[in-house]
Amino acid sequence: MKTFKTLLQCSALSTALAVCPWVQAQSTAEFQRHMEASTRNTGGDPSLVQSWRAFYCNLPDDNNRIVLEQRARNVIRMPLTRLFDDVWYIGSEYVGTYIIKNERGFVMIDSGNNAQEVETYTVPALRSLGLSASLPLNAVLLTHGHGDHDGGMNYLRTNLGAIAYLGAADATGKAYQPATWVSTDRAPKNVTIAGVPVTVLATPGHTPGATAYVIEAHDKGKPVRLFVSGGSSMQAAAPLIRDYLDSMERTYALVKGQKIDSASNPHVYWDGSVNLVKKIQAEGLRSPSQFIIGNEKLLRALAVGRECTAAWLARQDAATSVPVWRVSALDFLPATPSPNRLAARLSNGWGPLALQQVSFRVNADGAVCTATTDASGVATCPVPAGLRAGKDRVTATFEGGTGPGIVDLGSETTAMVDFGCNDLLAVKAIIGARRNTAAYVPRLDVDGSGVIDIRDVSAIARLIPAGLSCNA
Amino acid sequence: MMMFSRLLAASCAAFVLSVLAPVTAHAGPTVTLSGPASVTAGARFTVDVRAADVADLYAYQFDLGFDSAMFRLDGAQEGAFLASAGPTLFDPGTVAGEPGTLSFLFATLLGPTAGVDGDGILATLHFTSLAVGSSVFELGNLVLLDAALNDIPATIGQLAVTAVPEPASWALMLAGGALLVLRRRHPAGAGRVHA
Numbered sequence: 001m002k003t004f005k006t007l008l009q010c011s012a013l014s015t016a017l018a019v020c021p022w023v024q025a026q027s028t029a030e031f032q033r034h035m036e037a038s039t040r041n042t043g044g045d046p047s048l049v050q051s052w053r054a055f056y057c058n059l060p061d062d063n064n065r066i067v068l069e070q071r072a073r074n075v076i077r078m079p080l081t082r083l084f085d086d087v088w089y090i091g092s093e094y095v096g097t098y099i100i101k102n103e104r105g106f107v108m109i110d111s112g113n114n115a116q117e118v119e120t121y122t123v124p125a126l127r128s129l130g131l132s133a134s135l136p137l138n139a140v141l142l143t144h145g146h147g148d149h150d151g152g153m154n155y156l157r158t159n160l161g162a163i164a165y166l167g168a169a170d171a172t173g174k175a176y177q178p179a180t181w182v183s184t185d186r187a188p189k190n191v192t193i194a195g196v197p198v199t200v201l202a203t204p205g206h207t208p209g210a211t212a213y214v215i216e217a218h219d220k221g222k223p224v225r226l227f228v229s230g231g232s233s234m235q236a237a238a239p240l241i242r243d244y245l246d247s248m249e250r251t252y253a254l255v256k257g258q259k260i261d262s263a264s265n266p267h268v269y270w271d272g273s274v275n276l277v278k279k280i281q282a283e284g285l286r287s288p289s290q291f292i293i294g295n296e297k298l299l300r301a302l303a304v305g306r307e308c309t310a311a312w313l314a315r316q317d318a319a320t321s322v323p324v325w326r327v328s329a330l331d332f333l334p335a336t337p338s339p340n341r342l343a344a345r346l347s348n349g350w351g352p353l354a355l356q357q358v359s360f361r362v363n364a365d366g367a368v369c370t371a372t373t374d375a376s377g378v379a380t381c382p383v384p385a386g387l388r389a390g391k392d393r394v395t396a397t398f399e400g401g402t403g404p405g406i407v408d409l410g411s412e413t414t415a416m417v418d419f420g421c422n423d424l425l426a427v428k429a430i431i432g433a434r435r436n437t438a439a440y441v442p443r444l445d446v447d448g449s450g451v452i453d454i455r456d457v458s459a460i461a462r463l464i465p466a467g468l469s470c471n472a
Numbered sequence: 473m474m475m476f477s478r479l480l481a482a483s484c485a486a487f488v489l490s491v492l493a494p495v496t497a498h499a500g501p502t503v504t505l506s507g508p509a510s511v512t513a514g515a516r517f518t519v520d521v522r523a524a525d526v527a528d529l530y531a532y533q534f535d536l537g538f539d540s541a542m543f544r545l546d547g548a549q550e551g552a553f554l555a556s557a558g559p560t561l562f563d564p565g566t567v568a569g570e571p572g573t574l575s576f577l578f579a580t581l582l583g584p585t586a587g588v589d590g591d592g593i594l595a596t597l598h599f600t601s602l603a604v605g606s607s608v609f610e611l612g613n614l615v616l617l618d619a620a621l622n623d624i625p626a627t628i629g630q631l632a633v634t635a636v637p638e639p640a641s642w643a644l645m646l647a648g649g650a651l652l653v654l655r656r657r658h659p660a661g662a663g664r665v666h667a
Contacts, residue, residue, distance in 0.1 A: 454580065469582065
């Protein structure tokens with residue numbers, strides 16, 4: 001009866017939800033569920049904790065101070081830095097632009113803060129890369145219509161003749177007369193801009209016209225896809241947060257579908273790109289580029305951001321409830337896949353995932369076996385006949401699942417068939433690494449002690465077939 | 473005079489430490505350090521890490537602390553003990569991080585084989601003495617594992633090493649000592665009348 005009365009009161013006070021204890025409690029629980037997920041989904045990866053988690057969650061964390069601190073770094077210039085064969089960054093430690101070069105000239109993503117900055121830094125940088133009448137700046141793809149992203153566009157249009165592209169919802173009153181993307185069309189669009197293959201994705205939320213891009217670049221001649229985010233900070237109004245949440249979820253789907261493994265943001269601090277740029281400056285551009293972080297990590301990062309967004313939505317709109325996204329990790333057991341054993345463990349930030357289906361496929365079109373995970377999250381399949389070490393690759397896949405208020409995201413892992421030598425040398429290389437440090441690899445911490453030591457090395461060494469020396 | 477005192481102290485320490493080292497062995501598995509109690513400054517020397525009374529030893533790991541102002545670690549190599557049972561994976565560890573600490577030197581047998589029994593050398597460490605003085609080499613973070621990957625409890629020892637001056641320095645020190653004795657027997661001002 002008391003509950004019924006409370007429900008009645010809740011209905012009666014529907015215009016003042018914030019004062020209804022029941023809704024408040026629901027909202028708090030919803031908020032906390034998503035905040036917890038945002039942390040657990042990092043998997044303890046320090047680069048995700050310190051950048052993606054910190055900045056996407058700055059508002060629900062009541063920690064907007066860290067964004068303001070980064071804004072002050074707009075005065076610290078970062079020189080032109082090559083990220084891939086044909087992509088460069090130039091700007092500050094706060095915000096900047098990406099330059100793509102091809103045989104027809106240049107395409108930029110965002111135009112910088114203002115005309116003076118463009119004239120002083122960007123144009124000389126373009127000239128150093130070959131800007132000329134035969135290699136002009138053809139286009140500028142704007143992520144959104146805020147001044148720190150399109151402030152240099154008038155200059156670039158007037159002086160270099162570049163065409164601006166901008167989400168239509170941000171385009172009103174823009175003097176540089178942009179060509180526009182349809183902001184209400186939420187499906188990704190594949191286009192070619194001045195010879196550069198681009199996937200365009202409307203990602204409203206930061207602004208109504210925010211637009212993300214996927215650029216096809218090259219890393220030592222190999223095609224790679226670079227995702228560039230359309231906006232960073234969330235707004236306070238619930239409808240815009242809902243848009244932001246929807247944009248995060250569609251971005252996740254795009255990154256998963258295209259298997260994108262590198263990301264950047266014009267606000268280079270937001271996703272840790274600033275650290276990758278500095279790393280390249282310090283140690284030179286490596287192969288693969290330091291900007292390639294892998295599809296699995298990028299998906300994990302986006303899921304972290306999605307949970308921060310869901311938490312912020314719960315804070316701003318007590319009546320909203322969306323399921324928690326849980327990132328799953330699928331890892332081959334140490335020294336597998338081998339010609340003797342085929343087993344993988346499925347887990348997430350909450351623990352092992354039992355009673356889930358995991359499929360194993362040999363090469364792209366070989367044998368497939370599906371197994372159910374046990375209480376430890378381990379799925380084991382019989383080894384197909386003729387599995388060859390050093391020649392065959394095995395892919396394990398978890399398609400994902402749902403439960404009450406929960407979405408377990410799918411995951412996948414691929415490895416070369418090996419007798420365990422690869423894992424043995426890998427664990428040797430990270431001896432001493434501790435949990436929550438960059439070098440630490442959870443699947444190689446066989447005893448789960450949080451530190452890689454001789455117990456982990458020997459646990460893998462025991463699985464090496466007799467007589468094999470691993471050339472160690 | 474100060475130099476003389478320091479050399480004298482180092483000599484005394486060398487005598488005392490040579491009496492004390494190596495540390496007395498205990499019953500049960502032990503891991504000890506064996507090497508010279510006294511070395512000449514600037515000389516190279518080796519320290520053996522030796523296991524005794526072990527059964528079914530499959531793998532080991534240890535750190536080694538030493539005074540990096542006095543000694544420089546030039547390298548480490550695997551001893552013959554573990555490898556007598558089959559192929560091994562050895563890592564000489566790293567000196568990065570804490571100055572004067574060799575971290576995570578390890579070796580393990582490979583495959584489903586039994587470990588080794590008895591006594592033998594696990595690793596040999598190569599050092600250069602950098603300065604005159606005394607220091608203790610200490611094992612830490614020691615893990616011994618049997619073939620079932622269970623811990624083997626072990627007593628660990630330490631090694632005290634004193635670096636003494638080169639022979640030329642000794643000659644100089646003795647000459648200086650003799651001069652001092654002479655000065656005491658025949659003070660410079662003897663026989664003078666002070667006003």
